[in-house]
Amino acid sequence: LMNSVFPPELRFAISKLFNKFFKLFSTFCYFDITEIDGVNTNELYNAVQLYLSSSVSIAGNRLSLTRAVNSSSVTFGLSNNDSIVDTFNSVTVVWEHIVTQRQTQTFAWRPMPEEKRGFTLRIKKKDKNLILDSYLDYIMEKANEIRRLNQDRLLYTNSRGGSLDSRGLPWESVPFKHPSTFDTLAMDPVKKQQIMEDLKDFAECQSFYERTGRAWKRGYLLYGPPGTGKSSMIAAMANYLRYDIYDLELTEVKSNSELRKLLMKTSSKSIIVIEDIDCSINLTNRNKKQSTGSYNEPEMLTGSGLGDDLGDGNTITLSGLLNFTDGLWSCCGSERIFVFTTNHIEKLDPALLRSGRMDMHIHMSYCTFSSVKILLRNYLGFEEGDLNDVVLKELAEVVDRAEITPADVSEALIKNRRDKERAVRELLVDLRSRVERNEKNGKSRVQNVSLEEQENRAFDSLYAEENGGEEEEIEDNICKSSDDCS
Ligand SMILES: Nc1ncnc2c1ncn2[C@@H]1O[C@H](COP(=O)(O)OP(=O)(O)OP(=O)(O)O)[C@@H](O)[C@H]1O
Ligand SMILES: [Mg+2]
Incomplete structure (x- = not known):
């Protein structure tokens, strides 16, 4: 009727008025989240889709399936014009997925999809202020988590020697598919359990780190003879937490500032690995720094700490490395795990070993x-x-x-x-x-043993210094009690 009687302008005005009127008395408010917002892809749309795919049990009659590039799993989504109920903080909301045919365009900056897709969120008016912001934040967070878990993990290296790729990143990546897990790792079960718990505590206890003012990172030093599973352990850690790995080749890094740049380009939820730390850095550099007193903040803030090693060929210093792991820069981003490995712990500078630097020293031993x-x-x-x-x-x-x-x-x-x-x-x-x-060769065996004892003694004396006599191979299991974890 309206179509035939009223001219289009009037029709439009009436429907607008009607809508306004309707809205005034409606108990609901609606939010449209369209897939394409102007010319940009709407990130929230993708997030909502992922979020709904996880929270919603596969109860709907019709769901769409997607599998992203680089992903090894399938996600579920709402099909056209389906709706679904979700609750957040005991408030009930309804999501509807709306697909309409796009009107043909005379002009567009770029080809648009034929269909216009969007979600509509329906919330009771009285609940709107209660949840809207926190609900959307929650959805974004959840979606990122799902994306990370679905995606194949990556192994990054800096083997390109400082040159950047087409996107300006110093890291090169390949899919990470190492099959090593804690299940396949041969080591003392008690020690293994301790390490797994430590990792779990680390990943779950954001609140602990916030409350105690610690940067959300953790360091492990793996030491032991070749072939005892240090690299396998790192792969197992990454598989356990589902973190990416950054394999940092220190010999490719030319200066402390380059090291800093590399660190800044790592993502959170990642393991940063430096293998054979004793071979890849000239540890004598530190003596020079030590004599000048502080080796921490001044260098870092002014960025002038590289000058004094010029001519050395390798201008990475231990102080630069320590800044990298626990200076202010180590916290740009969070949830980082640093793992150093070495075959010769006795060669390491005590500065690397002191507590607080590497939270856990893990001895990978011969077969038991x-x-x-x-x-x-x-x-x-x-x-x-x-x-x-x-x-x-x-x-x-x-x-x-x-x-x-x-x-x-x-x-x-x-x-x-x-x-x-x-x-x-x-x-x-x-x-x-x-x-x-x-x-x-009793003699050489004794030597071997005494070497190991030397290592232990080096540690013991170190701990005795730092911890007032406490000596344990695996120490500092923070955040043990369950009430720490929220
Ligand atoms: N603890 C272990 N549990 C299971 N497999 C192991 C273990 N240690 C070594 N292996 C096997 O030996 C191979 C070599 O081990 P891995 O590379 O982890 O040793 P590594 O300690 O890193 O040696 P390197 O010091 O030379 O780097 C692995 O591929 C794995 O198959
Ligand atoms: Mg190795």
């Missing part, structure tokens, strides 16, 4: 009885009880004295993995011959 059992399970499928007691007893007897790395054990097991009995037999032969060899 419990770690051999883990490897037997992983490689041959032996569960507890599958092996007979005689074999187990012998294993327990020789494995410590054989001083064999998990890498060597894995090699031995892979070689004969088709014939399990034989694999175990040959492993035992190998272990026994190693014990014999070690005992024959």
Whole structure:
């Protein structure tokens, strides 16, 4: 009727009036979130879509499925003109997904999709101020989290030596698909559990870090002989927390300021790794700095700390590295984990070892009885009880004295993995011959042991200094009680 009787202008005015009138008495208010806002893609639209896909159980009759590039999982979404109910802070809201045909355009800056898509959020007027801002923030946060979990993780390197890529980033990335997990990692189960709990506490306790004024980051130092699983441990950590990894090649970094730039371009929820720290930095640099007293803020703030090492070839200094890990710059962004690895802990500068720098020192040791059992399970499928007691007893007897790395054990097991009995037999032969060899070169063995003891002693004295005598391999398990975590 309206169409035929009234001219279009009047019709428009009437419908506007009607809407106004309607709105005045309506108990609801509506918010439209369109996919394309002017010419820009509306970030909120994508966020809402992701959010709804997770919070909404697959209850709707018709859902759309999407799988993003670089993602290994599928997300659900609302189909056309479907609606869904959500509650937030015990307020109920309704989301509707609206798809309409776009009118043909005479002119556009760029081709627009045929359909106009958007979400409409319906909230009771009285609830609007109560939740709108916090609800939208919550949705954005949730969506980012989902995006991170869905996406394949990345392994970044700075091997390009300071040059930037097309997007101006100093890091190069590849998908990270290392299969190592805490389950496959052969080490003392108690120690493993401690590390996993520490990581979990770290990832979940933002409030703890805020309350105590600590930067939200954590440092681990992994040390031990080659082939004991330091790199595997890092991969396991990344897989456990689902963090990206930045593998920092210190020898490619030319100056402290470049180091800072690299750090600033890392994302939060990531592990920053420096392997073989003793080989990649000239530790003598620090002595110079030490004699000038402070090696912290002044250099950092003025950016002039690079000058004094020119001519050295490698102008990265230990002080620069320490600023990197715990100076003010380390907190640009949050949720960072720093992991350093070394084969020679005794070579490290005490400044790197003092507490507060690296929160946890983790010794990756030669195979113990419990770690051999883990490897037997992983490689041959032996569960507890599958092996007979005689074999187990012998294993327990020789494995410590054989001083064999998990890498060597894995090699031995892979070689004969088709014939399990034989694999175990040959492993035992190998272990026994190693014990014999070690005992024959009794001298070098003693040296080995004393080296390890040296390391321990170096630590002990360090802790004695710093912590008033407390000595533990794994220390400072912060945020243990559950009420710390909210
Ligand atoms: N603790 C372990 N648990 C399971 N597998 C291990 C362990 N240690 C070593 N391996 C096996 O040995 C291989 C080499 O180990 P990895 O690279 O982690 O040693 P690393 O300690 O980093 O040595 P390097 O000091 O030379 O870098 C791994 O691919 C893995 O298969
Ligand atoms: Mg390694």
